Amino acid sequence: MADTTSQTDTVTITVDGEPMAARPGEMVIAAAERGGVYIPRFCYHPRMRPVGMCRMCLVEVKGPRGFALQPACFIPVADGQEVVTRSAKVKKAQDGVLEFLLVNHPLDCPVCDKGGECPLQDQTLAYGPGETRFVEEKRHWAKPISLSALVYLDRERCIQCDRCTRFADEVAGDPLIEFKGRGDHIEIATFPDQPFASYFSGNTVQICPVGALLSRPYRFKARPWDVEQVESTCTMCAVGCRVAVQSSGSELTRYIGLDSDPVNHGWLCDKGRYSYEYVNSEERLSHPLVRKAGELVEASWGEALEAAARGLQGARAVHGAASLAVLGGARLPNEDAYAWAKLAKGVLGTDNVDAQLGDGLPAEAVLGLPRATIDDACSAPAVVLLAPDLKEELPVLYLRLRAAAVAGGVPFLELTPRRTGMSKYCRTSLAYRPGEAPALARALVDGISGSEVAGVPAASVAAARELLGAEGAVVVLGRPSLAEPGESIAAAAAVLAGGLPGVRFLPALRRGNVLGALDMGLAPGLLPGRVALADGRAWFAGAWGAVPEARGLDAADILGAAAQGRIQGLVLLGADPVADFPDHQLARAALSSAGFVVSVDTFLTESSGQADVVLPAAAFAERAGTTTNLEGRITRLGQKIVPPGVARPDWMIAAELAFHLGGDLGVESLEDIWQEVERLAPSHAGITRSLLADRDHRDGVVAPFDGRVPTTSRPPAEAATATGVGSTTAVPGAVDPMSTPGVDAVETHGLPATEVAPAETAPSGGIDPGPEGEERQVGAAVATSAAPPMLAWSSEHGPQSPPPLDGYALRLVSGRSLYDQGTLVQHAPSLAALAAPPRLRANPYDLERLGMGQGGQVRVRSNRATFLADAVPDAGVPRGSVWLPFNAGEGSAGEVVDAAAPVTDLRVETP
């Protein structure tokens, strides 16, 4: 396993006569692979505990009585160990193992999805006996059976390697599949009425070394030799898992998780894995739409852009630039976000720009607090979770942190208004009353005088404080509940930042490139490169021509102003505020009152459907660029297919619209944009396109770049690719060659690194960023004298304190679940089917008081709305609180949340 190999000392073993350096504690199979000797295997996976189940990796290891056959995946290296992987004895063992593995395997390769990329096929060819002595009838099972809505099981093909069951138990923490029976009756099974409903089930399909586990959406869709692929980064959430995007013709067919050591370890969540379906959707916007006589009708790009420019210019001419606003952009690649930031702030001249839709945190806090990486969190002396349910919103981050808690022994302290998927792995989980996170944070830092704070008993606070003794804790910071304002959480973060020595923060914001969009300045009061408007005015005014005078409005204020008729020109960048802004009532009022609305989107949503001009944008895998994950890690996106109809990448739309507005963004390609970003944005100095294309930085570069080349524990690409065993040939950097079958044709890392390091030129406005040369060295550019300083945020402005809770009301807690009514999920049929209807969850005690201990239908009443909901007793919701999911359809929290209030109180009554 990767995490056992951190020691620095090495031992020397001899493999087939060649001496090799090995790390104490690692297994022979891993050491040999790093040294260039591939030992065949099925059950061994470097990210999981070895089990020695399949016996395929038998090699001769010298012991006191001479050489004997041993499973290489189960024998730790020792100094002076002698290993023989190629001998008559080993060959005989391999022949025997494969002959037995094939006793019951159906050899239906021509109709098997795995055919052509199957480790069993390949290793049988490479290491097998060629003939079998068994003539008996093979085992028969009903097939395929469904393990879950996404995974089929063909039990006849299963070779009982224990990979899927180990993954479910060890990695995902959802041991819902197990071996059932024994001997030749063994099968993978779920409990009869409990399907394998894990958020990570698709990984078992990917790591299955035979065709036993099949992906339902992919089944019979393509043959491995027909697909083309490109490396990219999944942007369904901000974790930024590396993927190989595969297509057949102009359709995406599959994502395969690639192993990025600092990020996803090869795993994907099912939402990311099957999200390609939305890209293929028939509902995609393919042509610009312009509202004529109240109806949206198809138009040409020229006509639509002209209409958009006219509408925005008209609004600006009459009401001033402050009447314009740009919302969204958190799903755009960095280059596109930069282009739109430049258009909004440089050309339109408005600072009313926000990539977050009131469901994140204040941008200054996110960018200004000291940042941690995922690896930092996994090796921290303590981790504080002040975040939404990571299992629901950032699933692969959940996997990493869960592993840190379970296998790494990192103590976790959770501050949450209700139980989350991480709660059971936390040493302490403190359930604070909604809206009172700052008070609890204060108590954690300073101690507590009374008997309780924010609903948490003093004893629990004292116990939690003991975990925070060491320097260098990491706080995972997000919005624990959408029913309390981000300012409240930011205030709590400020307390922790000020009170915990050496603390760093890992933002837990959800949308794919939200951190990149903030870095690119899509937030009020900010300019690209994590620069405050006031600090960067001179620098960017020179480069852009102009920047807004004063700080603008954030999403909540933009929508508030729009509802009052003060926003006359609104641009929605892939934003659907009616669904995503916590306060639906305000969002609806804003959209109906906004004077002129331009929507740049991939689908017609409730919001974009109300726009005056709709511009179709290219989606994931239809455009290249870079994306930034929640660590600030910049990786490259690959383009694999072309957009539908005449849809274009967002940056092109921005450039064209600028032209129609009489301006010029001065960029003609992604390369142009990135060069400008690298030159202007202090946080991105030194992160050139050639650096991003460098193989040493294949896992991306964390901004700001410190100039270091990452060290990796992975086998070198040369060793992995030298195995030469058909499709088990590894993609460079693949830890488990069998998990990335057939990915040998993929480009080594996103786009080919064709361009040379960008020629440095002064910004068009004439401000010289400093002499070329030393200052341009990586890491040093930030200190360049002329460049503005990056944000440092430590403000501690007191949020509104919540009013006391009256005895009949319940205080609302809300958040998202992985499969909700979000646009992208709903346009991916496999995922849409998994979205659950909204259910109200309350403490059994509170339901008992209503005489509804078993749950049932209740009436929910607030000053906003009254509706009926299905109530379920849930001890994970503290007494006095009530949970409603967000964006889960009719009766979700958005109907009742009041964005202006510090908390939302509800009456729950019998109907």
Added chain:
Amino acid sequence: MARLTTDNVQRARELIALYPVPRSALIPILHVAQEQDGWLTPDAIVHVAELLDLTAAEVLGTVSFYDMFFTHPVGRHLVSVCTNIACLLNGGYELLDHAEQKLGVKAGATTEDGEFTLEEVECLALCGAAPCLTVNWRFFGPVTPESFDKLVGYLRDGELADQVPPHGTLCRVRRSVGLPASSSSGAGRVAPRKDEAAAPRAAPPAGADKGGRGEKEAAGAGAVTAATGEGAQVERPPGADTAATVDDSRHQKGGGA
């Protein structure tokens, strides 16, 4: 079907407390659950999973591995006929054929009245009394067709209720504390025999202790059962049921008289 009763939940909690890791108590608790219903109902499996913070799939994985756990209803008497080598040579298959005819069901099936489930099993570790069988894991052997018929009659009439508990009962003695290490050796291994003279053949102590299907689990006070008798005419051992130190399944034969 049923989840565990309050009393059995209490027993489960006592068992969990015996181990450093709760999961270690899985198999003992499953025996408790099987004792309750005669087999492991889906509800019981789910309940056991809840008690141990496991998933039902994990519990099912363990249950399905062991032949002594049943996920389908089992008759009140589980008759397990050995056909392994020693019994085979002494007429094990003939005995099984006879049993199938007598009970009217094939091996693996249950009689319509729910009284008997017949199964063919591997070695029961009573080779010295081949051909042998167990009824609810209590030994009988050597068994002839005639003595089998008598045995069935006794079981049906409840005359052996003292010696043969309802299916699922591993041990009637309730154990709520861990065993001291010394109890695994010496005198504790063999239950005191009240009526040595009546037993024409001594039961093989070591074999029954080690190989007896599951008897080891009940070895708290000595697990050896004397199970012999051509006639299977059974006398009640005096005081056997009341002495907590005596294994409940100890069975004395009547010597065919």
